[in-house]
Amino acid sequence: MPDILRERDFRGINVTIPYKQAVMPHLDVLDESALQCGAVNTIVNKDGRLYGYNTDYDGFIMLARHAGVDFRDADVVILGAGGAAKAVAAAARSMGAASVRNAVRNPREEGQLPLSDVSAFKDCDILVNATPVGMYPNWQGRLLDLDDFPKLRGVLDCIYNPLRTALVLDARAKGIPADGGLYMLVGQAIKARERFTGEPLPEGVAEAEFQHLLRRKRNIVLCGMPSCGKSTVGAGLASRTGRRFVDTDEIVALQAGMEIPDIFAREGETGFRARETAAIESIAPEQGLVIATGGGAPLKEQNVKLLKHNGLICLIERDLHLLSPGSGRPLSRSRAELESLWTARRAAYLKAAEVCIDNNGPIDNTLAQLLAYVD
Numbered sequence: 001m002p003d004i005l006r007e008r009d010f011r012g013i014n015v016t017i018p019y020k021q022a023v024m025p026h027l028d029v030l031d032e033s034a035l036q037c038g039a040v041n042t043i044v045n046k047d048g049r050l051y052g053y054n055t056d057y058d059g060f061i062m063l064a065r066h067a068g069v070d071f072r073d074a075d076v077v078i079l080g081a082g083g084a085a086k087a088v089a090a091a092a093r094s095m096g097a098a099s100v101r102n103a104v105r106n107p108r109e110e111g112q113l114p115l116s117d118v119s120a121f122k123d124c125d126i127l128v129n130a131t132p133v134g135m136y137p138n139w140q141g142r143l144l145d146l147d148d149f150p151k152l153r154g155v156l157d158c159i160y161n162p163l164r165t166a167l168v169l170d171a172r173a174k175g176i177p178a179d180g181g182l183y184m185l186v187g188q189a190i191k192a193r194e195r196f197t198g199e200p201l202p203e204g205v206a207e208a209e210f211q212h213l214l215r216r217k218r219n220i221v222l223c224g225m226p227s228c229g230k231s232t233v234g235a236g237l238a239s240r241t242g243r244r245f246v247d248t249d250e251i252v253a254l255q256a257g258m259e260i261p262d263i264f265a266r267e268g269e270t271g272f273r274a275r276e277t278a279a280i281e282s283i284a285p286e287q288g289l290v291i292a293t294g295g296g297a298p299l300k301e302q303n304v305k306l307l308k309h310n311g312l313i314c315l316i317e318r319d320l321h322l323l324s325p326g327s328g329r330p331l332s333r334s335r336a337e338l339e340s341l342w343t344a345r346r347a348a349y350l351k352a353a354e355v356c357i358d359n360n361g362p363i364d365n366t367l368a369q370l371l372a373y374v375d
Contacts, residue, residue: 002026005023005026005027005043005050006026008045008048008050010045011044011045011196012042012043012044012045012192012195012196013042013043014041014042014043014192015040015041015042015043016041017083020039020040020041020083021038021039021040021083023040023043023052024039024040024052026050027040027043027050027051027052028049028050028051029049029050029051029052030051030052031051031052031053031054033053033054033055033057033058033090034052034053034054036054036057036086036090036093036094037054037056037057037083037086037087037090038083038086039054039056039083039086039087040052040053040054041053041054041055041056041188041192042054042055042191042192042195042196044195044196051195053191053192053195054087054090055187055188055189055191055192055195056083056084056087056184056188057087057090057091057094058091058187058188058191059183059184059185059186059187059188059189059191060087060088060091060156060158060184060187061091061094061095061187062183062184062186062187062206063156063179063181063183063184063187064091064095064154064156066179066183066206066207066210067154067156067177067178067179067183068154068177069126069153069154069155069156069177069178069179070153070154071092071095071096071097071126071154072095072096072097073096073097073098074092074096074097074098074125074126074153074154075097075098075099075101075123075124075125075126076092076097076099076100076101076124076125076126076127076128077101077102077103077113077121077124077126077127077128078092078100078101078102078103078128078130079102079103079104079115079127079128079129079130079131079133079143079144080102080104080129080130080131081102081104081109081112082130082131084130084158085102085130085131088128088130088158089102092126092128097126101113101121101124103115103120103121115143115144118144118148122148122149122150123149123150123151124149124151124152125151125152125153125154126152126153126154126155126156127144127146127149127152127154127155127156127167128155128156128157128158129143129155129156129157129158129159129165129167130158131143132159134157134159134162134165134166134167135159135161135162135165136161136162136285137285139161139162139165139166139285139309140166140306140309141166142165142166142167142170143167144167145170146167146170146171146174146176152171152174152176153176153177154176154177154178155167155168155170155171155176155177155178156178156179156181157178157179157180157181158181158184159180159181160180160181160182160184160185161287162180162285162309162310163180163182163214163217163218163287163309163310164180164308164309164310165180165309166305166309168180169305169308169309182210182213182214182217183206183210185213186206186209186210186213187206189209190205190206190209212375215373215374215375216288216375217287217288217310218287218288218310218311218312218373219284219286219287219288219289219290219291219307219310219311219312220234220237220243220289220290220291220311220312220314220370220373220374221291221293221307221311221312221313221314222234222290222291222292222293222314222316223293223295223297223298223313223314223315223316223349223352223353224295224315224316224317224318224349224359225295225318225323225338225341225342225345225349226295226323226326226338226341227318227323227324227325227326227338228295228316228317228318228323228359229316229318229359229363229366230292230293230316231247231292232363233292233316233357233359233363233366233367233370234247234290234291234292235290236363236366236367237290237367237370237371237374238290240367240371241290241371241374243288243289243290243374244288244289244290245289245290245291245292246283246289246290246291246292247291247292248276248279248280248283248291248292248293248294248297249276249292249294251279251282251283252272252275252276252279252294255275255278255279256275260272263275269296273296273300276294276296276297276300276303277300277302277303277306280293280297280303280306280307281306284306284307284309284310284311285309285310286310287310289311291307291311293307295341295345296345298313298345298348298349298351298352298353299345299348304352308354312354312355312373313352313353313354313355314353314354314355314356314357314370314373315349315350315352315353315355315356315357316357316359316366317356317357317358317359317360318359318360319360320338320339320342322360323338323342325337325338355373357369357370
């Protein structure tokens with residue numbers, strides 16, 4: 001590392017862990033953002049002099065604005081005390097936070113709060129996760145139960161894999177503005193580019209790049225009634241976009257070594273539902289898939305949460321008279337069973353769905369609606 005900085009044969013470089021602090025003594029000028037954060041992630045060579053910046057600071061401010069989380073006069077608690085936490089703290093203060101505290105597992109510095117003593121910070125206004133807890137491959141983890149925080153008005157997570165962490169999903173379920181770290185990732189990269197080139201990018205570039213990444217990474221999850229067209233539409237969308245198509249019923253059958261009707265016959269619906277959740281859990285951490293779920297999958301809240309980590313849940317709507325009962329569908333073998341199922345499940349489908357897709361016309365019309373959510 002010192003050789004690279006001594007030779008200075010570059011215009012600009014990015015710096016990542018574990019070098020963000022180690023490079024600082026080798027630089028000629030430290031920007032205020034770097035001084036406040038105690039770390040550098042962007043170095044620019046200006047006429048032989050090395051300038052250090054921290055664009056994580058900028059990225060977090062952009063994330064907060066995008067998520068609609070207002071830091072003015074807020075009591076902010078940051079989970080963690082590492083490099084990301086320092087950038088978050090500096091950004092929070094710059095946005096007008098009334099107080100900024102860190103909650104950690106093992107407090108080592110004055111003012112740090114023990115995570116085990118939630119009562120010490122339960123009245124905070126904003127929570128920010130700056131730890132790896134909740135990041136893939138341990139993507140279902142969270143440090144806190146948001147039921148313990150009655151005054152929250154915002155939750156942000158620096159993690160961007162999964163796209164929505166358990167903490168973010170918990171907050172949104174309570175109606176609290178919340179978002180993960182993908183916008184922060186885009187924002188810091190844009191600010192780094194501007195530092196490298198010395199030229200500001202046009203307004204709107206951050207949002208456009210964020211949407212591009214989001215559409216590319218997230219899964220398209222299809223749910224709805226038996227015979228509504230999930231598998232046909234899913235296969236068509238995968239073919240159009242080059243994505244991998246996954247049918248959770250097929251995974252269940254493959255893992256069980258028997259067909260769905262046989263699972264129902266031997267294990268009952270309870271056994272099938274347990275297998276279905278296991279199948280969903282096995283694919284939910286992946287990104288960029290088209291997923292067709294079984295008709296009953298959205299009835300189980302755990303399934304919906306698993307799928308929302310990386311997926312956009314799309315309800316495939318087809319008029320009841322166009323649905324077809326069948327012997328291969330254990331719960332909808334007759335028209336009467338199908339109608340009863342539709343009545344029982346309708347509310348759960350609408351609760352789970354983030355997008356409703358009309359599938360009463362030609363499949364090209366259905367695919368056109370879905371393609372709006374795919375890059």
